[in-house]
Amino acid sequence: MLFNHIVPASLALFSILLLGACAPTIGNRVDLEKVKFEVGVTQKNDVADILGLPNAIEKGKGDSLEYWAYNDKPELTGLILPVVTAGGTGTFSADTVTIPRFSSGKVRSAALICAFDSNDILVNLQKLQ
Amino acid sequence: MKMRAILLLFVVFALTGCATPALRPEVATDFLQSKVSAMVYLENKTIEYNEMVYKVLWNENRQNVSDFSGLWDVDAELTTQLAGDMAALNLAVKPVRAILADEPSYAALVQSIKATRGPDARNVPLQLNAETQARFQKAGINYLVVVRAAGFNISTTTMNSSGGLNLPAILFVYDIKAGKEEYREMMFSGEYVKWGKSPRNIESSGMAILKEAARKMLKTSVEKHFPKVIGLAQVQ
Numbered sequence: 565m566l567f568n569h570i571v572p573a574s575l576a577l578f579s580i581l582l583l584g585a586c587a588p589t590i591g592n593r594v595d596l597e598k599v600k601f602e603v604g605v606t607q608k609n610d611v612a613d614i615l616g617l618p619n620a621i622e623k624g625k626g627d628s629l630e631y632w633a634y635n636d637k638p639e640l641t642g643l644i645l646p647v648v649t650a651g652g653t654g655t656f657s658a659d660t661v662t663i664p665r666f667s668s669g670k671v672r673s674a675a676l677i678c679a680f681d682s683n684d685i686l687v688n689l690q691k692l693q
Numbered sequence: 694m695k696m697r698a699i700l701l702l703f704v705v706f707a708l709t710g711c712a713t714p715a716l717r718p719e720v721a722t723d724f725l726q727s728k729v730s731a732m733v734y735l736e737n738k739t740i741e742y743n744e745m746v747y748k749v750l751w752n753e754n755r756q757n758v759s760d761f762s763g764l765w766d767v768d769a770e771l772t773t774q775l776a777g778d779m780a781a782l783n784l785a786v787k788p789v790r791a792i793l794a795d796e797p798s799y800a801a802l803v804q805s806i807k808a809t810r811g812p813d814a815r816n817v818p819l820q821l822n823a824e825t826q827a828r829f830q831k832a833g834i835n836y837l838v839v840v841r842a843a844g845f846n847i848s849t850t851t852m853n854s855s856g857g858l859n860l861p862a863i864l865f866v867y868d869i870k871a872g873k874e875e876y877r878e879m880m881f882s883g884e885y886v887k888w889g890k891s892p893r894n895i896e897s898s899g900m901a902i903l904k905e906a907a908r909k910m911l912k913t914s915v916e917k918h919f920p921k922v923i924g925l926a927q928v929q
Contacts, residue, residue: 585749586851589891590742590757609899616893617740617759617900630763638744642754 608684629679636675721924727835732789733771737844738762745850778915792832818874829869837867855887858906884910
């Protein structure tokens with residue numbers, strides 16, 4: 565009887581806790597899937613206003629274009645997991661394990677690349693993922 | 694006797710801790726009477742964001758880098774700011790560009806500054822080449838002050854709507870006459886910033902919040918710290 569109450573209550577509590585989980589706030593301002601830029605019309609400032617600054621800016625080699633690269637989300641650099649470990653006296657204590665960063669580099673897998681001409685007009689757009 | 698020795702040891706430790714180093718007195722005296730040139734150089738024209746994201750059962754560390762190279766001439770703007778803030782301390786200061794206006798000579802100076810980070814991130818003394826040194830001497834400049842910074846960074850959690858914007862840097866004082874680095878130290882500049890929903894709001898409206906915070910943090914560093922370095926205020 566008691567078990568019948570505890571399980572649903574625990575599940576409800578767990579669900580509420582999960583709803584409290586947060587999303588990163590340091591990513592692009594808008595989901596890259598949702599953005600619509602117009603080649604030949606959109607300007608550099610428009611892209612910066614809508615998405616934020618790019619993860620990397622490079623001048624083209626052999627052309628006069630400037631390339632802006634965007635990752636689809638912030639890079640995961642580590643996890644902190646609570647791990648229950650046995651204490652020396654038969655009690656349990658919470659510990660943490662930090663997994664070191666997986667990768668580095670500004671743009672390992674760009675999801676969007678914008679090319680601008682010398683007048684800051686978008687001349688090419690590639691969604692890569 | 695033992696107690697006195699322990700007390701003496703404690704006093705020595707206390708004096709060592711958090712001491713702000715400064716220019717040697719004879720150099721400081723000369724510095725205050727000399728013409729000086731100043732420069733800020735950011736190795737990375739970027740803002741690095743680090744955020745701890747709460748996921749209930751675990752926490753994630755996320756990182757994002759925003760590149761503003763070519764969009765803001767941060768070196769020029771902060772160099773002008775640095776020169777102005779130093780001039781407010783009654784120093785005769787000119788921004789580096791006023792002496793090295795042409796691109797090749799400025800690039801040579803930047804190369805010398807970059808070379809202060811040796812292999813394996815070891816510190817290498819700042820050393821100007823003969824031509825750059827001669828240019829400064831010709832302009833009557835005796836000392837060069839360089840602030841070399843890595844780039845801006847913000848470390849936060851998903852719960853914060855404000856926090857610190859940091860610009861970790863190294864301050865160099867180079868003696869033009871002697872042709873050698875006279876002084877260097879770590880210089881931490883930071884400014885409290887309100888960003889609202891996302892730290893990336895500091896990029897909005899042409900990076901208005903970022904630019905304002907950068908100017909303020911440099912001004913504070915120069916006002917509060919520089920007088921100690923050059924012997925205008927008592928070293929603590």
